[in-house]
Amino acid sequence: MPRASHFNQHPAFPEDVALADLPRLSLTKLLENDAFESSQLFRACKETGFFLLDLTGSGAGETMLDDAEKVFDLSRTIFGLESEELERFRFKPKESLFGYKRIGTMKLEDGSPDNVEFYGLGQDDMLGTSTPRPNPELILANRKTFQDMFHDAYGIICHLFSHLEHHLSLKPGILASLCPQDKPSQTMLRMLRSAPHNIGNHRTNLIGHTDLGAMTILFNVVGGLQLLPAEAENVEGNWVYIRPEPGCAVINLGDAMVQWSGGILRSNIHRVVTPPGQQASCPRDSLAYLLRPEAAASMRRLEGGDIIPRVADGEQEDSLCAQEWERMRTAQIVAGNSLPEIIGGQKV
Template sequence: MGSNFNNVPPFPSDVPTIDLRCLSYNKLLAEDVAESEQLFKSCKENGFFLLNLQGSNEGDEMLELAKFAFQLSEDLSMKSDKEELEKYAWKPPGSIFGYKGLGKTKTEDGKPDNAEFYAMAQDDMIGNVAPSAHPPIIEQARPKIKEYCTRAHSILMHLMSHLDKHLGLEAGTLASLNPIDQPSGTSLRMLHAPPLPAGSAARGSVFGHTDFGSMTLLFNIVGGLQVLVPPDAEPIDANYRYVKPQPGCAIINLGDAMIPWSGGLLKSNMHRVVVPPGEQKTIDRYSLAYPMRPAANASMRRLAKVGANEGAETEMNGEKDICAKDWEKLRVARLVGGNLKRVAVMEVKEVEA
């Protein structure tokens, strides 16, 4: 995947960036104590870090799968008939899988978004449920997509194993809440944002939101992703910082499920996608998101004894036992009612669409 970085304009040096830790997956596989501590610090401070996948068999395989998925995403966007893709359109709120065309949702300023995506349910791709219909290009890629989901899940499970230790949980606790062989909302999303016409007003691709799931594995080569700094800051332009993509690295971020499980100790931070900086704005932007969600029947009760969120609502700190599927519905409903400000804004827009 690193060679793809050679085909895009350089990321500019004069834009505000967030200084994310770059952790070695190889060291984490080797149970390096210092690297594990850095992972925990990142999850407590802003919920984001870079993961260098180079140098391990599993990591190198993931990078090759990402290279394949980037090409698949480009072929889907550039070689497929849009009217044909609309036959597989997403139908929120009943389903958030399938094709979403440009401008189907709104950004913070009320303008149509500048992104299209195709989302594939993990349950569909690995065989947890009966297969859904997809365009031929996706159907032909099923074995590779299954392999992508399986590999991404395995990597995130290892990261979860380190969090088990730091949270004082029994080994395998977090993994048991995110099994790959049980129904969940986990997906692979291939996103594409075309360059805007010269002279047109700037339009973002994905507005400010937090992820509903447990942990997300993200690949992008062109900039545009921004993270709120610090996590509790007002979500205004001045408080967002670009993430600079790095060759051989995935971007990892925690989702909202980690808040109740950790009693508020871990962070799920707001992020958004805007027009790429500098000369990168002149080219197509592709990204691959694997947002892992808990099993639908997983309990959202607080797991850790060391949480910091004593004053939060019961659904936030996990004192009330509720399954993940109902917890997600509750949070969407509260967002629509304006009671929770910054959780999974994308999901609310899907419900309202």
């Protein structure tokens, strides 16, 4: 998350809500290849698919925090633009999720409208891999800031990948090769805002879902992110909050990692609800860097060593490429059907 100065601008996160039990891992130790920290990373990716990554104390981490604070402040200004201006860059869900999405254009599980607006910036657009997309002048004027965040976030994830490759007995660099920055993909930086509520008026703002891609880095200050613990039934009382921590990012795995690892790794169900306690009266801003596979990447499981199970006789493997697979899942999410019977290792 951003540093404490951003947290001090909002009411404190309450102490009387159910919290997810997530490990807090140190980027500094992972960069030093600390064996215990590496084993804890692998354990978190198998058991919950979520963990907190402490970015303080390392050059790469502090740079990432600087990027996040700059973009966090920019996002507030972007969402403060006139609605007519933002609507000029409206996203088209049948094509991609880049551009502006206003509140209410996606559905929740019960068919009611969502309560989140977002602006999605494509990596290909920002880094020049594709023809530039139209964006507000404010974004164009700060292109270098967004480029820095794409590069720095990708570098951190590549290091996390290297630890997972070791524990999965995979060829070094294979995961990064499936998500390169110089080839077309749906990788994006998504700036999100949920409207404030009356205190005590609890509701779901964004449908329960798993992320489609490989890995997500999330920054937020106000609470509201919840996950459904592994093996827990999808009922209201089982959802728990993730408490934002200054200097940390929330890291979670996406469905691609489940596919590639043959189910060894977990992509956990999560959602956004009304912030708890006094924070409900605040707008909830967040940033999500969503790393997705190269468009042409295979979604077949990876081979190597004896950790990832081999395809059983008679078992049908998914033959879709990443682009086809993501289109299918995106259509499900927009329609409010984001939770198949089994997803990310969880029965829902």
